[in-house]
Amino acid sequence: MRLHTLTLTGALDDLEFSLATAPGKGTLTLTVDLSRVSHPSPTTVAALLWIKRCATARGIAVAVRNASPDALHTLQHTGLLRLMAVEPPDAAR
Helix, strand or coil: CCHHHHHHHHHHHHHHHHHHCCCCCCCCEEEEECCCCCCCCHHHHHHHHHHHHHHHHHEEEEEEEEHHHHHHHHHHCHHHHHEECCCCCCCCC
16 A cells, blocks of 8 residues: 555545455555655554554554655654554665
8 A cells, every 4th residue: 555645535445445355364464655755744644543553453464664764753753663564665666
C-alpha cells in the first residue's frame, strides 16, 4: 500500500475492505510505503495509527517501508515506531 495525501481517503477505504476480507490464518504483514511522504502531517499519523489498530485487531502486523528520515523521526516521536516494523528501502527507489 502506497500512502500519500492525495489518495489518503481512497487508500483507507480500500484498506478497510482488504483488512475485512483478509484471511485470518497465518502470519500476515501489511507494508505501508511512505516514499511519497516527506513530512508526515497529523492526518498521516492518525491514518497510520488507524491502520495499525485495524490490522492488529485482525492479527495482521504492520511495517513501513521507504520512510524519509523526517518520517522516521515523526514516527519515533509519536511512539508509532515502537508499534511497527521498519523494512529496508526498495532497491529500485
